Amino acid sequence: MSDTSPTDPVAEVFESQRDRLRAVAHRMLGSYADAEDVVQEAWLRLSRQDAGTIHNLAGWLTTVVGRISLDALRARQSRREAPYDDRLPEFVVTLDDGLAPEDDVLLADSVGLALLVVLDSLRPDERLAFVLHDLFAVPFAEIGQILGKSTDATKMLASRARRKVRATERPAGVGREQRQVVEAFLAAARHGDFEGLLRVLDPDVKLAVDTPVGLVVTLGATEVAAGAKLSATAAVRGHAVFVNGRPGVLSWHEDGTPFTLLAFTVGGGRITEITAVVDPAKLALMDLPVPV
Template sequence: MDEVAAAFEEQRGRLVAVAYRMLGSQADAEDAVQEAWLRLARQDADTIDNLAGWLTTVVGRVCLDVLRTRKARPQASYEDQLPEFVVTEDNDVANDAVLADSVGLALLVVLESLGPSERLAFVLHDLFAVPFDEIGQIIGKSTDATKMLASRARRKVQGSATPTDERRQQRAVVDAFLAAARQGDFEGLLQVLDPDVVQRTHTPRGMTVRLGATEVATRIQRGANANLKTRRVLVNGNPGIAAWTATGQPLSVMSCTVTNGRISEMVSITDPAHLATLNLPPAPE
């Protein structure tokens, strides 16, 4: 059994990566992989010719069940859930390579629009190179039908890709917002906020919501603090802002959605306990 456990641990990192791309939740991904281990423990390992393939199949089926359950009985809106932020550095235009690498993170948002079978076919084949015939066995479809699912998902994903020029425009908008926020410039904030902007902030006491450019700008102007350290970052591959105290303690992380040259949505985390779990880049000097 020790040999089986060791072999499983060799596969764990890849399995979690597969499950995370499928489910968009680290906790759910870990649960799916743990279920695969429990099933492996009940299985006669000598009957498994390809352990990596067997585990991928099991994790895929577990994830598919979870996605179908979500679709059949939707739980609370994602707007009400604490977001899973992956925060990385954003070093301006020179960082386009990092932006390209981060597409896997931003992709999670796009994958939410796919059906369970589409999502599994695309993730397993395009991201993890699992053959179509093996994927077809997981979802219960022929190889040709599985190829069609992956192709349809691929078109949706490609159609949602953000061109480099648009990425640069988004950066410019976030930079303008950051400059106005630092100065408490009310008019400057209104220029970069969509009139119907929505700001959601996850605090230790729960989520607060502010609606409209005037309300959001007023709150930001009142909270302007020249002693804060702030910088633009990437949050799940999209432009965002991180803030620290003068002594370098994390204060907040915010993801920004830019639409037609203005910020239309802002999602922030200010809960210190949750901020402590994020792998934040260093505060600016």
């Protein structure tokens, strides 16, 4: 937290903008912790500025947060030399209460969280242009100044990003279909139905398990099906959830502490990716629903 004083007019403006700045940084970086760091850095930069020379303080802060986030994204990409990143995306988990398809609109907030996953597929400059303009209504001219590009070039970046986002948007009703595929997988796992597992797993499915000793990755339907016992155990002890808008399962120990979080990606009627978090330390840090 910053050491702002409530009697300082500059600090008051900063505090009034804090939630918005944090939201911008979170959409850019996909991590609440990183977003907090960016906002704190923006405050430190503001404290070194002569505020009297800033004509639009809110706009200045948005620009600074955008630049810091862009630098962080570029640095993050330059470090991705291994075939698999050693960090998992930040998860937002909400209970799936089995809403009927006609109630699908009520899932909008949960599904919108999946946008963070989609944004990860964009280049840093595309992500900045899309996030600032489409989500926070920052003019293209101001975004162009951050990127060092013309207004027209910035518009093209946002348009390209918009097409990528729309290409991955969820068609109506697919949420229920995805859940049915996951339920078929869990049922097959519970009954040891190896052939049933292979029917719902993509041949190139990827399983990533976040353990206390690091990320363990398994590739291929045969290998993933052979290790499906974890999914079966979680299904018996858990509850259906949405993980960044996608189907998942959260299970708890008898004392109410989280046991396992599973997240599934479904495409073409088959599971293409499974993420499992079993590291107690990671689970303890997450904002997870309470046992039901």
